[in-house]
Amino acid sequence: MRVEADKQLKPAAANRSRKLSEWAQWLEERQISLSFGLIAALLAATHVYAPEPAVADGVSAAASSSLKARLRALASHNPRTGLYAVGPGDLLLVLLVVLLLTGLRAAAMKLVLSPLAARWGVARPADATRFAEQAWMLLYYNIFWPFGMYLYCGSGYFLDMEALWTDWPRREIAGPMKAYTLAQLAFWAQQVLVIHLERRRKDHAQMLGHHLVTVALITAAYAYHQTKVGNLIMVLMDVIDLFLPLAKCLKYLGFTWICDVLFGFFVLSWVGARHVLFLVTCWSVYADLPRLTPDACFRGSAGSLRAAEAEGWRRFWEPFADPTGRVCFGRDVGNAFLVLLLALQAMMMVWFTFIVRIIVKIVQGHRAEDVRSDSEEDEDE
Template sequence: MADFSPTPTPTSRPSSPLPLDDVADTDSHLTIETKITPRELKTDWLKTPTTPNTRRSSLQSHTSMNGPLYMQTSNNKVLIRRVKRKGDGTIKSLTRWLLDNQIGLSFNLIALIFLTHLFIPKARPHTLKFFTLSYKNPQSGDYAIGGDDYHFIAFCIVLFTGLRAGLMEHVFAPLAKQWGLNKRKDMTRFSEQAWLLVYYSFFWPLGVYLYYNSPSFMNMRELWTDWPNREVTGLVKAYFLGQWAFWLQQVLVIHIEERRKDHWQMLTHHFITISLMTASYYYHHTRVGILILVLMDIVDIFLPLAKCLKYLGFSTLCDVMFGMFMVSWFVARHVFYMMVCWSIWRDAIHVMPIGCFYGNNNNLKGPLPIPEGWNHWVEPFRNPEGALCFSQTVVYGFLYTLLGLQAITIFWFFMIIRVAVRVLRGGSADDPRSDDEAESEEAEYEYEEAQPLEEEVGVESIDLKGWERRSGVKRAASSSGVNLPGHSDRKELLGRIGCEKQVE
């Protein structure tokens, strides 16, 4: 406590802090009391004898919530604001535990299936469904479809989850750190994009191979011939079920990753994609399904590669890859994609027979008249050998769903064009479609009274002249007997001696 005055006189503590403007009007008796909190040195009170001007200060509010995040006042008490921790419920805690143990859970489940298959012979008819394709026709060597395919899909979802988490944690993250990425967020983003690059670099060439060896290669009309064929080759089935599992797993991934500002567009896109794959698989339109996947996947090679280059600091290469990404997006998703939609509208109804078919490939009957009602439209999902029908309704269903997916990609493409314009103006390529996070939810705060440490400070410890010399602030005239150097810059002075209370 430092007290300097001509003669010691008793002082009375005012009911509220005295404004700085009132200090200049008081006599020479001035007491400065400082409080040291764990963070800052703060001046709490400027005490003077009661004057008419001090009465005016008592009319001011005793509560101020306009201070810094770590120091606000309420009833003349210094408050500390902290982020309020929300209690985690049982479901949230379980979810966090599952996310933290993705690798162990995934590969332990896979190991359990294989061990059960090896050591429990009676379980083999069931465990075999998880890692082999079902419904093989010994006569043709091809595969039909059915409910047991979901075992293989479930196995692929678990496998992709384990591979994704394992590669991200033990391969991509160490590589990112070795290549100079130190922030955890950048390492995570790099690892996510590297996983997508690996996945699409495998499945896109496989899809191109299947399309190249199909009758529909470079011939849209052939997409609809030889229907209905209720069997597919083993490679086509494995490719289709693997892609189907990946998109189901992607629904989980976008909830695992930090939520981004296009979260709902992404979720809608995933659900539409899954719906189209499900319908094309059960309605035996795998040719057009493979073509759509090939057109979509080429874009998802350039985009993750561009993002990885961005995180590694290769700005020029990133811009080049972003340009290739834009070209591939427009050509594949807006030109060739619309050509497929046009073929659905123009060719499908003329090439495919209208009516319903029943039975398997060895005993196929039809076309028969389409029955009344709606049950026959869901029959392919329930019974692989039941009614399989085609009419204008099927054309409309596929076409409208594909156009809905096109609307989402058009929305994203306009956002991508904005990035291209920024690049042409000298900026950098940064895809706003999916790499920008959404605004975080508004945090809740709790307040607690700070417990200051009081310390006596001698007059010699307050080097106001030294502060004036260093800051270059000129002395201002004062009407009182006390001159405070630099009093014209009150906020700067208070910040210098440790008081960060907001002064209006």
């Protein structure tokens, strides 16, 4: 009886998988039109329904009611301080950036990067697609890693771990920091979609877990006003992607010896950033945060911040639901951050075993190859 039941379940599972694949293909083929169409609709709705900005001195009412002014109001801009708060419009801003990244990625891959791959001698369509995917990642990280480093190097917490935890809570942050944090959040949310559109690798589940944990960490750091440590962790995580996508692109173009050299830089940056400096940051979360951040609760906006009670489970979720509501920080919240960070570290250790396997192959005289590609679900002709 059990064998018969298994036989009945297998066709049903295959049918569900086929339908999901068809939906993924449908979305992939329409990424450009769907993304930019939804962006246009959301911007039109924003122009109509976004909060009416206050008319500042010397500024015409028409200029103050422009789409740009409404977007700034949507981003919770404080004209008195020039800073930005966490606000209810942030979700819409993240959605806009997710759609923008999706549309730009699809357009760049289809219209620019894949044709370039073909022109440069990448014959197989599957390889041209992989080249385009990696080239897009290279473009993204060559914009956002320098942007993140610019913010970090110009900050008061540059090379000072203890300064990560002082002056909490800061209800308002500078525009570039808000733009960087929300754009990174949008990128990783979009990556959850991307890995379901690309051909699956054997570490698909691990990649999905990594992306979801990253989204959770960025969201929590933003809601709990810990963007300083968020900035540091993101530049540590992103630095390796200055080397890995470039190495893969060069491999598809046939520059294998340069690929091997870049792989060496990738390994050094991986170990230094993700297994040394990342763990130093985790130690600071464990040791410095409880000592330097008050175990307290506050509520109100930046100009009217006041102490609040630390009672009930609702205090853990309130920062996500009410930007001017109660925000609490203590050992329990710090431990939650630490658990998520260590979960990332555990996944990175698993990936490091893949890296070690590649190093062993190179030592044995082989070229650097991504061992995750060994069990893709199917092969293109």
